[in-house]
Amino acid sequence: xxxxxxxxxxxxxxxxxxxxxxxxxxxxxxxxxxxxxxxxxxxxxxxxxxxxxxxxxxxxxxxxxxxxxxxxxxxxxx
Amino acid sequence: xxxxxxxxxxxxxxxxxxxxxxxxxxxxxxxxxxxxxxxxxxxxxxxxxxxxxxxxxxxxxxxxxxxxxxxxxxxxxxxxxxxxxxxxxxxxxxxxxxxxxxxxxxxxxxxxxxxxxxxxxxxxxxxxxxxxxxxxxxxxxxxxxxxxxxxxxxxxxxxxxxxxxxxxxxxxxxxxxxxxxxxxxxxxxxxxxxxxxxxxxxxxxxxxxxxxxxxxxxxxxxxxxxxxxxxxxxxxxxxxxxxxxxxxxxxxxxxxxxxxxxxxxxxx
Numbered sequence: 001x002x003x004x005x006x007x008x009x010x011x012x013x014x015x016x017x018x019x020x021x022x023x024x025x026x027x028x029x030x031x032x033x034x035x036x037x038x039x040x041x042x043x044x045x046x047x048x049x050x051x052x053x054x055x056x057x058x059x060x061x062x063x064x065x066x067x068x069x070x071x072x073x074x075x076x077x078x
Numbered sequence: 079x080x081x082x083x084x085x086x087x088x089x090x091x092x093x094x095x096x097x098x099x100x101x102x103x104x105x106x107x108x109x110x111x112x113x114x115x116x117x118x119x120x121x122x123x124x125x126x127x128x129x130x131x132x133x134x135x136x137x138x139x140x141x142x143x144x145x146x147x148x149x150x151x152x153x154x155x156x157x158x159x160x161x162x163x164x165x166x167x168x169x170x171x172x173x174x175x176x177x178x179x180x181x182x183x184x185x186x187x188x189x190x191x192x193x194x195x196x197x198x199x200x201x202x203x204x205x206x207x208x209x210x211x212x213x214x215x216x217x218x219x220x221x222x223x224x225x226x227x228x229x230x231x232x233x234x235x236x237x238x239x240x241x242x243x244x245x246x247x248x249x250x251x252x253x254x255x256x257x258x259x260x261x262x263x264x265x266x267x268x269x270x271x272x273x274x275x276x277x278x279x280x281x282x283x284x285x286x287x288x289x290x291x292x293x294x295x296x297x298x299x300x301x302x303x304x305x306x307x308x309x310x311x312x313x314x315x316x317x318x319x320x321x322x323x324x325x326x327x328x329x330x331x332x333x334x335x336x337x338x339x340x341x342x343x344x345x346x
Binding site: 055 | 104105106107108114127128129130131132133134135136140143144147156157159165166169170172173174176177178244245272293294295
């Protein structure tokens with residue numbers, strides 16, 4: 001049982017999504033994660049660890065343990 | 079009958095595009111999306127500013143604002159508001175370019191939380207980086223002449239000096255600096271951005287020869303934002319006409335406007 005839990009733990013990674021801690025499955029692509037999180041149809045832009053991630057690369061970028069994701073949407077601004 | 083303007087009347091050209099309205103409006107702080115939409119309409123603005131913020135996918139509260147902004151058909155000028163470093167501002171500008179499909183960016187690098195004063199050093203560095211990446215940078219800057227010259231040196235074709243700190247409504251706090259800016263930098267369009275609270279202040283800036291006005295709070299926080307938007311639009315137009323017409327020189331002593339010759343009841 002303990003070993004099984006360890007295996008499960010190993011399959012999950014800790015990340016930060018918009019400054020909130022989150023556990024997600026390891027080896028998941030950004031494009032899949034965005035759909036899971038409900039951003040699939042939304043107009044958004046993404047940065048990981050402070051670096052802009054172009055939309056065209058979402059399907060290539062694997063989310064890694066410790067990644068800090070910022071996902072932004074349009075708002076009114078001055 | 080035609081009269082020759084006493085001062086050069088240049089078109090309002092920003093990065094090669096000519097605009098008929100010299101009033102740019104922000105889209106934040108309105109009590110409702112409808113008030114924002116109606117204010118944009120009444121302002122006659124052709125350019126509106128907007129921003130990007132973290133949002134939960136389930137939070138649809140900003141959707142109506144974004145929909146109205148899109149429907150307005152105005153040119154979008156996204157900002158990097160709240161960024162405190164060059165890296166943050168550059169990253170947010172890149173995110174804006176993708177999401178809004180425009181290389182125009184109102185560049186803000188905040189240097190101090192108390193008065194949201196632009197960081198001049200970060201502003202020049204970020205402008206340099208962004209211009210090399212193909213952005214058209216409209217920097218929100220202070221009224222410091224040397225800062226503005228450095229921004230022009232790195233390729234900014236528009237400057238947006240403050241009238242006063244953002245949201246204060248204090249008007250033109252440093253007329254000497256602003257006049258000096260206008261005198262020393264004649265060929266770069268300059269838009270007074272932020273700090274104005276009343277249409278009279280916008281008119282004064284335009285009378286001084288500034289090319290445009292950008293504001294948000296003074297309209298959004300008025301009791302009747304659409305009416306205030308119209309008032310600012312009228313003031314910007316009036317100030318521009320006054321600049322083109324050429325203001326009279328101030329005098330210390332009174333001078334009668336009605337002819338003194340023929341004055342009745344006067345006997346030597």
